Amino acid sequence: MEVRITELLNGLELxxxxxxxxxxxxxxxxxxxxxxxxxxxxxxxxxxxGKRILALALAAAMILALGITAYAGGWFGLNEATIGGQTLxxxxxxxxYRGKAVVPAKVISLxxxxxxxxxQASREWREFYNDYVSHKYYGDTFGQDLGEWGSARHVAxxxxxxxxxxxxxxxxSEKYGLLTRTGKYSAPSLNNYxxxxxxAGISPFLDSDGRSLSWGGVGDYSVYDxxxxxxxxxxxxxxxxxxTDAMIYDIRxxxxxxxxxxxxxxxxxxxxxxxxxxxxxxxxxxxxLVLGESKALILCEGEGAYxxxxxxxxxxxxxxxxxxxxxxxxxxxDTVDFxxxxxxxxxxxxxxxxxxxxxxxxxxx
Amino acid sequence: xxxxxxxxxLKSGDQEALGWFIDRYGAYxxxxxxxxxxxxxxxADVEEVTADVFIALWRSAGKLIPLNLKGYxxxxxxxxxxxxxxxxxxxxxxxxxxxxxxxxxLIEGMTLRxxxxxxxxxxxxxxxxxxxxxxxxYYYCQTVPVIAEKLGLKPNTVKSRLLRGRxxxxxxLTGIEAVMGGG
Numbered sequence: 001m002e003v004r005i006t007e008l009l010n011g012l013e014l015x016x017x018x019x020x021x022x023x024x025x026x027x028x029x030x031x032x033x034x035x036x037x038x039x040x041x042x043x044x045x046x047x048x049x050g051k052r053i054l055a056l057a058l059a060a061a062m063i064l065a066l067g068i069t070a071y072a073g074g075w076f077g078l079n080e081a082t083i084g085g086q087t088l089x090x091x092x093x094x095x096x097y098r099g100k101a102v103v104p105a106k107v108i109s110l111x112x113x114x115x116x117x118x119x120q121a122s123r124e125w126r127e128f129y130n131d132y133v134s135h136k137y138y139g140d141t142f143g144q145d146l147g148e149w150g151s152a153r154h155v156a157x158x159x160x161x162x163x164x165x166x167x168x169x170x171x172x173s174e175k176y177g178l179l180t181r182t183g184k185y186s187a188p189s190l191n192n193y194x195x196x197x198x199x200a201g202i203s204p205f206l207d208s209d210g211r212s213l214s215w216g217g218v219g220d221y222s223v224y225d226x227x228x229x230x231x232x233x234x235x236x237x238x239x240x241x242x243x244t245d246a247m248i249y250d251i252r253x254x255x256x257x258x259x260x261x262x263x264x265x266x267x268x269x270x271x272x273x274x275x276x277x278x279x280x281x282x283x284x285x286x287x288x289l290v291l292g293e294s295k296a297l298i299l300c301e302g303e304g305a306y307x308x309x310x311x312x313x314x315x316x317x318x319x320x321x322x323x324x325x326x327x328x329x330x331x332x333x334d335t336v337d338f339x340x341x342x343x344x345x346x347x348x349x350x351x352x353x354x355x356x357x358x359x360x361x362x363x364x365x
Numbered sequence: 366x367x368x369x370x371x372x373x374x375l376k377s378g379d380q381e382a383l384g385w386f387i388d389r390y391g392a393y394x395x396x397x398x399x400x401x402x403x404x405x406x407x408x409a410d411v412e413e414v415t416a417d418v419f420i421a422l423w424r425s426a427g428k429l430i431p432l433n434l435k436g437y438x439x440x441x442x443x444x445x446x447x448x449x450x451x452x453x454x455x456x457x458x459x460x461x462x463x464x465x466x467x468x469x470x471l472i473e474g475m476t477l478r479x480x481x482x483x484x485x486x487x488x489x490x491x492x493x494x495x496x497x498x499x500x501x502x503y504y505y506c507q508t509v510p511v512i513a514e515k516l517g518l519k520p521n522t523v524k525s526r527l528l529r530g531r532x533x534x535x536x537x538l539t540g541i542e543a544v545m546g547g548g
Binding site for chain 1: 380383384387388391392393395396397398399400403408411412413415416417419420421423424425427428433436437439440441443444447448451452457459462463464465466467476477478480481484485488500501503504505506531534538
């Protein structure tokens, strides 16, 4: 096992480190820069809030004009995050595998809503990726054989495993001025929920009542150097924590920092019946909730990040006899501090994460 | 104004309190950032990163306590500068940055906090001069010639002290002692 000494020292805080103070930068200059940066942040926040208010006002005017209710028409929430109507699925013919093919689906971005750079980039990427995989790469390959080149590189973003994919990814991220992640930190060294919060630089966001398994340090965590992360969670809506049959076990929490390129998505069946509504949590955060047959979602946008919570495998949960309704989802939403999850974090990249870069494309062949 | 009062004001959103921290620690933070970035980046980059450190202080004030804020700022300054360097694909001019550990070493399965604590103990247990040389090199990324000049030592002496420091750290992280040569 090899570790970098410089990275081992990332967490060191000593008050008497031997280094001479030297006025290489003037306090006046630093004050000017910090004031400017803080003003820029405030302007962005005000602009976003203004856009939101304007969008709501326009939507309200349309609702009045059309005489319909907002959610019955699907005007808010999920439609704003829908990036496409197709996804990839394995295809078979006469018992033979025929590669990946596009099939109808409702595909939701994990980063951004309509009109944002993150959303546009996510949509363009999804269209390219679906086309690429269904026509050029997986056509005669079963089981996602990434090959030597891809296996060595796809750790950065799961879907970057050929030079052509890397090239397109760079092109889209540059087109929309989005940052790409260059470091990832995950198990086995990151196996603690508190470490996750510390690295992302946000306050703990799960209630410590024992109903959320992540407090036990069991979640499946990945955190990136921009403060984005994904983590797993389990939750007991009823019964005693620890009882397997009373547990909703397939919960994933995604925090995608604004200004970064992300390729994540979640999909529903094209004909799946979805119930959508807006909810204000016990902690005062407004979130969009979506309850489908296969999954449930909680969507939230904050100053610093887009947050998506996905409950998967709902059919299995229902087969166990657990009731999943609006109230269940709202009770879980009440246990999460979405304000913290979507806040501007102070990333503290202190661990020995895998540093990487999106590789320079080479001729494919 | 005391540090505790300044932090309380910072938590309440008082920008003057941020100015107080810049006056107090700006030279310290600037020196750390400059130590890591100088030679690879411009003075404007050093100023930019130094400002980012105080923006980080502003944003994280809510979770801080008035205890060793200088140490906190030092760590944030170092890590922010190293991140900037990494983004620019710049390499650090360090002596043997990689430490080879046995597979079943003590740090396997540790949380970050536990590992940080172990590393801290190892560094603090080094003889004073070894510790200073070790931290100047691996924490502030000063080169061997620079350290030798600042401390009035021969470069080979600095290198041998660094070797001892690396071995001390390796022992602490693996729990295994090795027979050392002279130095």
